[in-house]
Amino acid sequence: MVSTQKKADKTYKVIGTRPVRPDGLDKVTGRAKYGADIQLPGMLFGRVLRSPHAHAIIKKIDTSKALALPGVKSVITHKDLPTAADIALDLGETTSNMKWLCDKVLAAEKALFHGHAIAAVAAVDPHIAEDALALIDVEYEILEPVLSVHTAMDKKTPNIHPNMKTVDMIARFQAGEPSKVQINNVASILDLELGDLDAGFKEADIIIEREFETGTYHQGYIESHNGTAQWNENDEVTVWLSTQGHFNARDVLSKLLQVPMSKVKVIPMEIGGGFGGKIPMYMEPLAAIMSKQTGKPVKMHMQRDEVLLATGPTSATYIKVKVGAKNDGTIVAADAYLAYESGAYPGSPVGAGAASMFLPYNIANLRAHCLDVIVNKPHTAAYRAPGTPAAAFAIESIIDELAEKLEIDPITIRMHNAAEEGTRTSDGRLAPAxxxxxxxxxxxxxxxxxxxxxxxxxxxxxxAIGAWGNAGLESNAYASINSDGTINLNTGSVDIGGQRASLAMQLAETLGVDYDSIKPQVSDTDSIGYTAVTGGSRTTFASGIAVVEVGNKLKEQIIDRVATFWEIDASQVHYGDDGTLNGPEDKSIKFSGIGKILSRTGGTIQASATVKPNTQVAxxxxxxxxxxxxxxxxxxxxxxxxxxxxxxxxxxxxxxxxxxxxxxxxxxxxxxxxxxxxxxxxxxxxxxxxxxxxxxxxxxxxxxxxxxxxxxxxxxxxxxxxxxxxxxxxxxxxxxxxxxxxxxxxxxxxxxxxxxxxxxxxxxxx
Amino acid sequence: MQDVSYYRPSSIKEAIKILSEHGPTAKVLAGGTDVIVQARERTKKITAFVDIKKIPDVMGLGIEGHRGLTIGAATPMYQIYNHSGVQEEYPAIIDSANIIGGKAIQGRASLGGNLCNGSPAADTIPTLIVLEGTANIIGPNGERKIAIEDFCTGPGKTLLQHDEILISLHFKRPAPFSGSRFIRFIPRNEMDIAVVNVASQIQMDGNKIESSRVAIGACAPTPLLLKEISNFIQGKELSQDLLENAAELFNNLITPIEDMRGSPEHRVDLAKTLFKRTMNDAVIRSNGEKVQ
Missing domain, CATH: 3.30.365.10 (Aldehyde oxidase/xanthine dehydrogenase, molybdopterin binding domain)
Known part of the structure; x- marks a missing residue:
């Protein structure tokens, strides 16, 4: 077993060490609080009735027998959702449309995939709620399911969403105007182009064209989705849940439930994995509505089969790629056609896959034609480098074949075509720094x-090699110094992969203090400023910048306070790398002694920072x-x-x-x-x-x-x-x-x- | 999950009384690795569990000289594969017990449970069949014995009545110069259901095949004993050509289904491969040697 680290030149005290994570003890002892641990007085348990059909018109839902079952307190269907406005919300990695979201959480006219939520029940115990599901009568008219991108795009296949128009994508996540080309069940088209493709292929000594397919894959997080909602009489809603982004959850709930944002409080619990799949919401709005109806908190927790059936996996894909190269291995042109299943609603990561697949290479003439295709399967969600593993499979297989046919070593051919500073990417921009x-x-x-x-x-x-860009997006951080010289650090970033540790380490390094003296916490939506999801490989990067900025602001204030205490000018105080402050005449104080000075010079100090970094790298x-x-x-x-x-x-x-x-x-x-x-x-x-x-x-x-x-x-x-x-x-x-x-x-x-x-x-x- | 009643009788008699009174929705609970899942997922209607693990008759295992091996129906797999006598004389049982579910499952799962669950893909049943196992059963009308090859009648269906309890499994002492082997094919290396599984038992007379038994799982509604294969190779000199020729019989002997775990073509190919591999390993064991 080998673990190698090619060191950067600069040395640090805390960064680069391997301390135990602050949340580690609670997690290994089972004390950490996950969504499933929520227990509230009078709490009801919710369950969801799911469609047994992949594509069917819902003709009638009769909930009367279920409502009559003793112990059942609420049964809801799509009709109980507040009217959904057709508003797109930017969710960072994925785009969510409220109308689609409403339809996804409880089907309106049609069941669009096997497992689609049809109705929800809240009862005094989960077994009664399950019994009640069996008492809901649903009359379906079964339709032919559309199960592949090829069938979906066939002229003979009706549109799953009859009124949907194919739109052109302006950028990877931004839908534009209806396209001149209307293709059945294609939600959007994105074309990335660079150089002159025909000229490129004319230069080629060898051209390889291949087709590839990948399956539908689930993120497979250990913890299944869960959420508990309490709707108070004053219309304040509190939700405890497992999510990668509680601010996004708040914003979506506010819109979906038609409650002002200020009245929705989302408390993120510990999260047992997400990989992108815990950005969307499924049951939380239903729990909230049933809580409103009953006046009781409602807890919902998916079973594993529900997670696989009804949450968002990644897209199954069909990809065709044609690559032309010279005999010396220089790739002169590449043309890709990518059709990704988005599931029942628009929004596959086909554009991200197309943009990333060519990112490692310097290819002068490129095209990627991307199609986002509706099929009768669950709506896809982000999954770790969304859309890119499939696309990289295609291009990296072809490059391997090129290397073999041209009798060039597979690393050499990649090196020969490697992107470097100044390379143009498939959307014509300069390659990231x-x-x-x-x-x-x-x-x-x-x-x-x-x-x-x-x-x-x-x-x-x-x-094989691969590329993925970092998201920037907004992060907030806040810290205050305790009288014993320890530091409370609050961020809005949910801790999936050790973010408490990585953020605490960055603050410790900035302040020159021990890692153990930082107490990092994840704050709820009422307690810190808006912070985007933990996802997009952004948290240690973007929230890290916020934390370092907080550290620098604390340092400035500490210098001022110490200067006040010593009755000298701030310019005479030197803040050392080890957190020791020195002044003239051997004046010196360690960071651990700062607390006492603070109490004599005006009290606690605190700092906060908001960042939205623009410098994005890959x-x-x-x-x-x-x-x-x-x-x-x-x-x-x-x-x-x-x-x-x-x-x-x-x-x-x-x-x-x-x-x-x-x-x-x-x-x-x-x-x-x-x-x-x-x-x-x-x-x-x-x-x-x-x-x-x-x-x-x-x-x-x-x-x-x-x-x-x-x-x-x-x-x-x-x-x-x-x-x-x-x-x-x-x-x-x-x-x-x-x-x-x-x-x-x-x-x-x-x-x-x-x-x-x-x-x-x-x-x-x- | 459904609401269920839980009983823990301390005698067979008491257990049978509870089963009789409750009717067919009362289920015997041993390790529970199948029935608890069925209750939770509501794939079977279950109103009561009768936990038999406190009944001494169904727990434990022992080899009694020439009379052979008896394994209590609820004995967990780990006790079976840690038993030196079984390791020595019945290695195919170890092959099966070792791969059921995962380590955690093996702490609870039992041979009796695997047999009574009646899955066509069960990982112990082909082995129990080729070792000529007998099921000892007690019901309201007394005891009876069933050859394990006759025990399963369809997917999830067996000859066991709802008020009967499988007490133990019995295996005669293996003949000299005999060996047995079980191999399961799964796409992963752990925690999986067989695409195909095969058990072979062979008794050699020099290089001649004195007798054999071959059973296959996941290729029919029940695990199957394939007498045609044994008839084809009996009395012949062992050779790879003979096994190749015998393997071709699978083309007509099994008609496996297409499902998420495999295609008919792949299953037939796997059956042939596993047959040859189990036979070769069983021959190695018949010489008193260990297989890889």
Missing amino acids: SLAVKELLEEAQATEHWNAELSDPSIGRGI TFGCHIVDVKVDEETGKVDILRSTALQDVGKAIHPAYVEGQIQGGILQGIGMALYEEYYYDDKGILKNASLLDYRMPTSYDVPFTETTLIEKPNPGHPFGVKGVGEVPIVPPLAAVANAIYNAVGVRPNILPVNPRRLSVLLKEKNKK
């Missing part, structure tokens, strides 16, 4: 893994993997896994490595194991973790990591967001390794034993 593709490839070339002998002909090795990751293929069964075993990544500056290297290892694991799951399995009626057959196969510890070995630290100029310590990019390369790396082992190129993922055995049989026939 501080990009480290070449450094990444150089390190990959030098790993022991890449240079190790393969011990057996059934073993193959693959490599991070690049590389995966090297060895696989062993059992040709008789089609089973692939992962033997060795190495990941390299440019992280800017690793604040807490162990958590950075953990992010990388987790992302690699999920990427391997996409490559080999995981997928939604629908029958021809659109019924999800594997809504359980038994048959929705995520890799276990028996399937994936420890991933060795190399951290490369090329600082981000937009962050005081050089931090780049690290959480998402590791999931991008493994799909292609595994596919390329399989080709290296057995000579067949998987073009449909997951390449499970069934699919691989078909490919192997075709090969053996030839």
Whole structure:
């Protein structure tokens, strides 16, 4: 097991160490409070009736028998939702439209996917609520389900949303005017173009065009969705929930429930994973409405099958890519067609996938034609580098094939085409600052893994790289100094992956104090300023900038107070790196003594900061993997896994490595194991973790990591967001390794034993 | 979850009385790794659990000289695979017990539970069949014995009546120069349901096959004993060609279904591969050697 860190030149006291996380003890002892731990007096339990059909008109819902069941206090349907205005809200990683959201939380005219919420019940205990679901009579008129992008776009297939128009996307997340081209069930079209594609292909000595498909994958967080709502008589609503962004939750609830924002308070509980999937809301509005009806708090908690059926997985995709290159390996043109399933409502991450897939490369002539396609499946949500693993699978498979056909080493061909400062991206902009593709490839070339002998002909090795940009967005932080010299740090960033630790470490470093003297907390929506989601690889970066700014403001005030205390000018006080303040005539005070001075010079000091960083960078990751293929069964075993990544500056290297290892694991799951399995009626057959196969510890070995630290100029310590990019390369790396082992190129993922055995049989026939 | 009553009788007689009084919606609870899930997910109507783990007759296991091995129906897997006698003489039972669910499941899951659940893909039943296991059952009308190969009648269906209790499983002592092996194929390496599983038992006379038993799971409504295979290879000299030829019989012997776990074509291919692998391993074990 190897963990390598290529050190940045500057040394720090706290940053780069590996302390225990502040929330660690409570989490390992079970004391941490998650949404499921909420218990309130008189609390009711809510459950949801879900559509057994993938596509059906709801002709009638009769709730009378359910309401008559003793213990049942409320039964609601779409009619009980306040009228939904058709307003788009910017949710950071995803765009949410209120009309769609209302329809998603409780179906209006049609059930649009298997598992679509039809009605909700609140009862005095969860078993009674379940019994009541069986008493709700729903009359459906079953319609033909639309289950693939190809069927959806067929002229003969009616629009799932009859009034929907295909719109042109202005930018990746911003819908524009109706498009000149109207395609059935296509919500939006985005075209990214650079250079002259035809001229590019004319220069090519070799052109490879291939089609790829990837399945529907769920984020697979451990904790299922939950939310508890209390609607008071004065129309103040309090919601406790598991979310990646409680301010977004507040804003959406305010609009959806038609309650002023100031009357909605959202309290984020600890969160057991999200990976993008805990940005949307599902049951919280229903809990709130049922609380309003009953005057009691209502708690809702999804079962695992509901999580798989009815929350947002990532898009299944169809991608066709054509790449032209010269004999020396120079890629002269690339043309991609990407059709992503968005599920029942618009909003797949197809644009993000298209923009990211070419980001590692300098290709003069590019086009990406992106289609966001409605199908009768759950509405997709963000999932770790949304849309990009599938797109990278396509381009990285083709580059592997190009390398093979041109007899160029796979790292060399990537190095030859690597993006660098000044490269134009597919949307014509300059490549982000501080990009480290070449450094990444150089390190990959030098790993022991890449240079190790393969011990057996059934073993193959693959490599792939990938890119993902960091989001900026708004963050707030607040800190105050206690009389004992400890510091309370409050932020609006939910702690999914160790953010309390990474933010406390940045404040400790700024102030020159011990990590243990910082007490970080996540504050609710009434207690700190608006902070965007924990997502988009932004929190340690953006909230980190806010925290450093808070630290600097505290330092200025401390200097002033000490100067007052010593009766000298502030310019004579020196704030040392170790938190010791010095003045003339050997005057000196340690940070731990500051508290006493503060109480004699006007009391506690505090500082807050709001940031909305514009400097956005991209991070690049590389995966090297060895696989062993059992040709008789089609089973692939992962033997060795190495990941390299440019992280800017690793604040807490162990958590950075953990992010990388987790992302690699999920990427391997996409490559080999995981997928939604629908029958021809659109019924999800594997809504359980038994048959929705995520890799276990028996399937994936420890991933060795190399951290490369090329600082981000937009962050005081050089931090780049690290959480998402590791999931991008493994799909292609595994596919390329399989080709290296057995000579067949998987073009449909997951390449499970069934699919691989078909490919192997075709090969053996030839 | 449904509301259920919970009983914990301390004798077989008491347990049968509760089952008789409650009717078919009362279920015997051993490890609960299937029935509790069925109750929670409401896939079966269950109104009462009769926990038999406090009844001594159904717990524990032992080998009594020539009389063979008896395993209490509710004995958890970990006790079975930690038993040195079973490891020595019935290694195919270890193959099966070792891979049920995951480690946590194996702390509770039992052979009796796996058999009574009657899944076509059950990971112990092919092994129990090829080892010529017998099910000892007690009901209101007394005791009876059923050969395990006859026990399952369809997916989730068995010959056990609702007021009967499976007490134990019995296996005769293995013949000299015999060996057995069970292999399951799953896409992952843990926590999965078989795409196909195969158990083979073989008794050798030099290089000649004296007798054999082969059973397969997840390819029919119940685990199947494939006498045709045994008839084909019996009395013949063991060779890889013989096994290849015997494997071709699977083309006509099984008609597996298409589902989320596998396609018919892939299942037939896997059946052939697992048959050859289990046979070769069983032969190794018949020589008193260990398999990888």
